Amino acid sequence: MATFKQYQKRDGSNAWQFQAYLGIDPVTGKSVKTTRRNFKTKKEAQLALSRLQVDFEKNGLAKRHSMTFKELYELWFEQHQKDIKATTKQRIKIYFDNHILKDFGKLLIDKVTPLFCQKQLNTWANKYLSYKKMKIYVSMVFKYGILIDVLSDNPMERTITPKRKLEAVKNVSDNYYTKDELKTFFDCLSHLKDNRAYAFFRVLAFGGLRKGEAMALLWEDINFKDKTISINKTLAELQSGKPIIQDTKTESSHRTIKLDDRTLSILKEWKNYILQEKLRLGIRDKNFSKSVVFCNSVLNSENQYLYKAYANNVMKKVANHFPDMKIIKVHDFRKTNASLLFESGASIKDVSQRLGHKSTKITTDIYIMVTQTKQDETAANFAKYMAF
Known part of the structure; x- marks a missing residue:
């Protein structure tokens, strides 16, 4: 379908134009309409339309050069x-x-x-x-x-990807806790008498879990007999604030790791506390193993996940009550776990598998930091070996 019309140009001369519907663009699924002007005769305009229609049918892409x-x-x-x-x-x-x-x-x-x-x-x-x-x-x-x-x-x-100018390098020790600093941090949580926070950050620091992985844990994921914890999902939050459970970050993040006896004991204490609270409130939970380990409230038997900013708010609480305490980012508890594992003698491969990295290169590049203790030990061992 097309309409042809003669019009008068600014200089007073006459010209022809047409408006036409060419069809549906197979790429965008939208109608293709066009207007062409400045033809000397109606016949010239008709010929131009015919060529345009042939081109459209041939290429199926009349809008190709006008797609944004x-x-x-x-x-x-x-x-x-x-x-x-x-x-x-x-x-x-x-x-x-x-x-x-x-x-x-x-x-x-x-x-x-x-x-x-x-x-x-x-x-x-x-x-x-x-x-x-x-x-x-x-x-x-x-x-x-x-x-x-x-x-x-x-x-x-x-194009060439530009490199950002290096800003002032932050002291690497500010990105994780040393062994003594970590102990001091847990002393702070003990003084705050926050059992949930104590157990939550213990799992981060001694298990190396990501925040979302810890928040997604169910009691069935913890095997107290075999002393293991299975990481097979993560908690995320949409812009609407709605929590959703997703697969772990990568395939290698799906893992089962061993836990130390003290961490398991802390988790048992937290579990018993929740069960006692439910009993005190007259709540019967027939499917407790399916419930969330770190939940918002014991009043509801449904999976009530922690809000996204929970861990950050705990860190702010520690900072407010203990102004002299060094505060690190929540994700840096994974760096803390990695650096202390490395310091204790664990191999890069072992640390990589424990943290759920798909390659040891990621562990080396991002997490493994040569702590002062390890540097001192390396220097001493080298001097002892050289002996002159």
Whole structure:
């Protein structure tokens, strides 16, 4: 369907235009309509329309050169989200909605150049720590465009990832607790008489679990007879505040580790405390093994998971009551566990498996820190060996 119309130009001369519906774009699923102007005669306009219709039928891509980055992103994300976790989906949308689409969204995909991508990448590197992730996601969108044949080149691939200027290096000892500092931290929790926090952070520090892994633990995951704890899920939280249970971070994060006797004893004490509280309140729990280890309340037999900021709030509480106590990030209890395991003589492979890393390189690069105790021991052993 097309309409042809003669109109008068600004210089007073006459010209022809047409408006036409070409069909449905097989890529976007949207109607393709077009308006073309400035034809000298109606016959010339009709000929141009005929060529346009042939091109559309041949390529099925009349809108190919007018597709915006946002439209391509929406097609890519519709497919990509089928194979990812809800929290990953949420994180990707934040990257695009808050940053990427503001810079790329309205651009026509065939007009985006490597130079534009490079300039944008440099800007992101100066503003965001996650700029490398943003580059990866933009590149994935362009790759999808090549896959569905609406694009022939990925301009983001032809860029150089800039390196951020190194900021003042923070003292590495601020990122974890030494053996004595960890003992002092638990003394603080004892003074606060917070049994749940004491048991929770004991599992983090002596088991090396991630915060979400500890929050997702059920009592059936702890085998007091075999002295093991099974890590097979993690607790996450959507933007709405709704808690969800997901698979562990990676396949290697799915693991079973041994626990020391003292940690098991603390967990038994915490378990008995919950059972006594339920008994005191007249609550019968026929399926206690399926209940959450670190729950919000004993008043409800349903799985009542801790809120996301729980562990951070405990650290703030410790800081308020004990201003001289060094405070580390919650995730740094994994670094504490790794460094103390290493200091006690554990191999990198053993530490890597215990923490659930997929390779020892991750353990070495991120967690294993040569503590002062280990440095002193190494220097002493070397001097003893050299003996001159």
